[in-house]
Amino acid sequence: MHTFELQAPTRLIEWARGDRECEAGSAEGRRGGLCPERDFKVECGGFSERPVYSLKYVPDTSLLVTSGPPDSSLQVWQVSAEDSDVIKSISTIATENGTGQSWAKIDTISARAPWVLHGSRLDRVQITEVESRKNVYTAGIQGSEELSSLAFLDCSLLLLCSATGRLCLADTRQPQGLTEAVPAPSAPSSERWCMGTRHAAQGSPPSSQPVACLSSRGLLALTDLRKTSEFLAVAKARVPSSGSGAEFLCVSWAPALEGYLAVSGFDGTVHVYDTQSWDSSGREAEPIFVHKGHTFGGAGGSRDPPLVTVHTWHLQKPRTLLSAASDGSLHVWDWVQPCGKCG
Template identity: 35%
Template sequence: MDTSSDEADDWFIESLNTYKDLHVFQLEHPTKVIEWTGDKSICVAGYTEARSEILELLLPLKLYAGDNQGLCAERDFKVQHGGFSEEPVECLIHIPETRFVVTSGGSSPALQIWDIGGDDSDVIKRTGVINPKSPSAKCGKIASGLTENPTALHGSYTNDVQLTELATGRVLYTVGNESSDLESMSGLHWCFGLRSSSSDPSLCTIARLSSSGQMVLSDLRDLQNSFCQTQLNVQHISAKNEFLNVSWASVLDSCLSVSGFDGTVQVYNTRNWSTEAQTPQPVFSHRGHDMSYEAKCSGSRPVVTTHAWHPSRPNTLLSAATDGSVHVWDWVDKSTYT
């Protein structure tokens, strides 16, 4: 008896009630980055080749057709703009209200600035380079700076963090040399997600996730003191911990999601978390990549490489996995129903 097939069948039946929409696509190469560049477009890039494609893709029209999906001729992603990076792309961010993305990856610690183009061109062009404060720094994480002019916040450790203006390359902010990243020294791999307040940009919450499943929530203005620490119940498939990802929901208050441990994306509501919270349960778990046909046939389960919340649709996410699959899904929050 094929128990894995039965499990997949059970999940499919269950999904009819747990998703409003679920669409499955396949990329030619797996991606480690998904970044929204608009309500209907995303940017992806390869991470396994020395020379990697960077693509801006238009989402299929059927995702926005509602009950008239059968009338849509376009049922796959459409390439809007494309280019090549000489380094694998392991991190990519889009600068809001611009047509720029910033990437990092490979052996170089430098960040690459790209113009992803407009209506007059379909080519994504590199327009600049940002060098880190420390020339020996490893490839770091990137976030968009909360300033009037386009900026990037980047660094490998706390004492390497700097805020750089894209147009001029001018360093606007650095962390003092006396600062240290104690959690980086604990032997664990960490990733972080930033949630900013639309009413007050200075009010930011940082979620830090470790490779052991430890979650730490703190105020950006006081990173030394957390207001919540909890342990997530996670299953490890990837020993390298290279795909860890924690992301705050764009619209839903207090919701965040984690991935990179296995073939799932877990969604949590942090509203009732406290310093005493122990192994909180997710309000939703996307198991679609784990249940994919390709995973069952190859005998190996995929690991989710990245995921991203839609900028304006509350419950819509994209997720990608090591098998090249990309899922667009709108989950049902049953905790809101009586």
């Protein structure tokens, strides 16, 4: 395991071109910046005048898109040429009725052109062309629930998850946009939800990959978008309830391991699960690995127990993850398959 100290806590880790990763400070009132030279080798950096709560690299370009309070507008950044170490702000994408709305969740794609999918509520989701700032699609979805997650499945299919656990599958080729709505598992209304998607294998339809939804009480529901009438599996993660806030809930599929996912946002740990034996019983699932490194304290010297704010899987190394916590610690770590489950 490798441990690093960030200048301040981060809530995002995003992979860019090659083996590079982006992170930014997200605290209110603090100028965001990349980690110092004593940590990772810093190639380039910049400063934001507003908190950065989400950051997405635009594939096949030198562009980044960020969002954060106090409204739902987006900021577009350019990673400068090789002879410069500056990430500079180049434009702002304003949103209709953006004032007073919560910060926008975002995803990006470059299948047709550099696009950004963004929105803060189900009824305010659109696709904007990054460079021209032209609106190219608005989803026709009824309901004003707050968005917790959204994702491009491909250049035509969009998946949205509301904080109440409702999944909406939209198709940009259809005028009305909405093609399917999947209700959340029966749960108290105080629960908050997020989702994790996995890119489909080459040659298979994007809807063939299961979607994982995670609630603030640790409930995990796996959904097959080709058959939305029932859940593939439902299980309870072995984690404490994070309460009604659930600000840092995170669930992600391993990109190179079939059926494995990771969960964080409840305490100072990251849990790895093998979902291949799960059923619809909803019983508690046993994690195959728990990363506890952040619980031993870290960079910030905070008296409060650290909370993992984000994690992500390494793109090339199947069993390697990155995770960050509220004390400013950043860990790069591997997990090992228990001997009893090898083979």
